Amino acid sequence: MTLRGLLLPRAATPARRPGSGVVLALAGLAALGSLATQLVVPALPPIAHAFAASPAAVQKVIGVYLLGLAIGQFVAGPLSDRAGRRPVLLGGLALFVCGSLAAALAPALPLLLAARLVQALGGACGIVVARVMVGDLFPPDEVAARQATLMSVVLISPAVAPVIGGLIAEAAGWRAVFGLLTLTGALVALAALGRLGETRRTPAAPGPGLLAAWRELAGLPRFTGHALAIACGSAALYTFLAAAPFLLARDHGLGPRDTGLLLLLIAASSIVGTRCVRRLNRTGRGAVRGAAWAAGGAMLLVVFAVAGWHQLAAFVGPMVLIGFGTGVLGPTGIAQVIVARPGLEGTASSLAGAGQMLASALASSLIGAADTLHLGTVVLSLAALALVFAAYGRRPA
Structure with missing residues (x-):
């Protein structure tokens, strides 16, 4: 077979229904993006030593990568709508x-x-295309549950990658880390x-231009919300x-190992949330319910904090609820985003994914050295906004 034959879209054969194995394979593709972040974090000090660079300079190894993920998602989605997923x-x-x-x-x-x-x-291409392929392969009433399976696998990466x-x-x-990624x-x-x-079901006819597609999506409450x-x-x-991590160290005297173990609870609770999507999304209100759980934890x-309860359990308990809520919100929300406008699945996924990454990067960089009350107030405000937007997304177009 020629190189052209390998790269051109290959028609999918609907002879049998795709199962969880396909979703797990797509989750592996999506997890590459996270893996290349978390796997590298422990290697930053050796990189700084090797290049005689300051910690601030070497932290750009992570910052540049996150920027590239955001930019790549903007491009990959529209390309997959025009050239095909494969x-x-x-x-x-x-x-x-x-x-x-x-x-x-x-x-x-x-x-x-x-x-x-x-x-x-x-x-970024793997992150976007994996999500879109799930939407291509499964009927609308199964997409949220399948997206939850994909997300639960992806969430395992931040838990184990730093250790590896x-x-x-x-x-x-440190070069061996990049060798493993290669x-x-x-x-x-x-x-x-x-x-x-190839999983794209719509023909490869030219669609609206990129700006026109963004405007069309922005006018759809299901997508925007x-x-x-x-x-x-x-x-x-x-x-x-x-x-x-700073609050756990300052207020509770925890070292990096114990802090890491407690933060694993967020990943675990988020994974539990993804596994509850099928039950919580039966009436199509999974995103609203996930945002409500996160807002409840932040509240x-x-x-x-206001009551002066500074025990470790008073910090960890809300943390688990926030993780659970976002674990429900993520897959149910992306499922609605992808089906908002047939023919623009890739563009919708990329726009939502890039916005998610940029919002997360901006918010996490602005929090600074907050106390528990300040942190809770900011997180509650963001979770409440998520709840409002999720409810808005249920409005008819």
Whole structure:
């Protein structure tokens, strides 16, 4: 088979119904984006030592990657609506592998940052296309539950990747971390090349231009409400994650190990939330209910702080509820975003995903050295906005 034949969209054969195995494979694709963030975090000090760079300079290894993920999602979604899911996915995986290899071989920090940008642009394609393919493959009444399966797998990555990255960096050096990402990306690309066909059901006829598509989506309450709800819910969670380690250390005397174990509860509670999506979304109100759980957790945090209850349980309990709520909100919201406008699934997914990432980055960077009351107030405000937007998203167009 020629290279052109490999990359061109290959028609999907609807001979049998896709199962959880397909969703797990797509979740592996989406998890690459998160893996390339969390796996690298423990390697930042060795990178700083290798290049004789300051911590602030080396932190750009993460910042540039997050920026690339946001930019890449803006581009990948519209491309998948026009060129098809398969070529965008395979092209993104190629970029990810090339960027990872270049990062492993980078002789200087600026070249490492450039490689990280390429890696992120490729990783963004997997995040967007995996979500859209789930929407292509399953009927609307199953999409939220299947998105929840995808998200639960993706959430495992932040829990285990830092441990693996730290062990590899300590045993074999920071370049081995990028070597592992190169190998992982190559294996995923080979699997996608052989097993994933084209899933786009609409013809490849030219659709509206990018700006016209954005305007059309912005006029749909189902898209706008749920996209903004996802962004606010994610911003609430990441704001909490940004401030929690400092509060746990200052107010409760916890070291990095114990703090890490407690923060694992957020990932665990979010995974539990994704597994409850089918039950909570039976009447199509999953996003509203998820936002309500997160807002309830944030409200408890505020109440406990005002009442002067500073025990560890008064901090951890609301934290678990916030994680659970966002675990429900994420997949139910993205399911509504994707089906808001047939033919623009990729554009809708990319726009919502990029907005989610930008809102999370902005909110978490502005929280600063907050006390528990300040943190709870900010998180409650964001979760309440998510609840309002999720309710707005249920309005008819």
